[in-house]
Amino acid sequence: MKNSQENDRSSNFRSIVKKTVTRGSLVALMIAVTPYLFYLHESVPKDKIWNTFLFTYNSRYFGDANTAMWILTGKIIPLYLLLIWFFTCRQWWYHSLIIPIAMYSYQILGFLNDDLTYIDSSRQLFVIVPIIAVIIPSIYIVRARIFNKINEADKSIQELEDELRVSPKSFWGTIKKYF
Incomplete structure (x- = not known):
C-alpha cells in the first residue's frame, strides 16, 4: 500500500x-520569437498600397506601407510582451501592468483608425486616466494591507506575497479571473 x-x-x-x-x-x-516578429515589417514593400492575398492596405498618413508597418510593430511587440508578463506574473502588483497595456492598445486602435493623423496624441490621456484612477488606488490598498499584516504578525514580506500570489489552474482560468 x-x-x-x-x-x-x-x-x-x-x-x-x-x-x-x-x-x-x-x-x-x-x-x-519577438525579434523575428519585429522585423516582419521589412518584408512589406515601400509602396503606398500593399496588396496581399488577404487584404489591401492603403497607407494614407505615412509615406509608404513599410513605414506604417514599422510603426505598428513598434506598438504591437511591447503590447505582446506586456500581455505575456501580465498573464505569467504571480506578484501582487501585476494589475499595474494594465496601465501600459491600455496605453499600447489605445495607440494601436488609433493607428487603425483612418481618421487620426497622429498616433501618439494627447487624447489617449483622457482614455487612460479612468483606468489609472482604478488601478493605482487598488494597488495602494493591497500594499497597505500587506504592511498592516506585517505590523500585526511576524510574517516576512515574502510570506505575505506568497499569500497574495495567484496561481490559476488553467489558461482559461487565468483569462476568466481577469474578466
Missing part, C-alpha cells in the same frame, strides 16, 4: 513537472 502511494505521488510530481516545463518552454519560445 505504501509503495502504491509513493508511485502515485511520483507520477503526479512527474506530470506536474512536465506540465510546468512545457508551459515555461512555450512562454520562453514566445519571448524568443
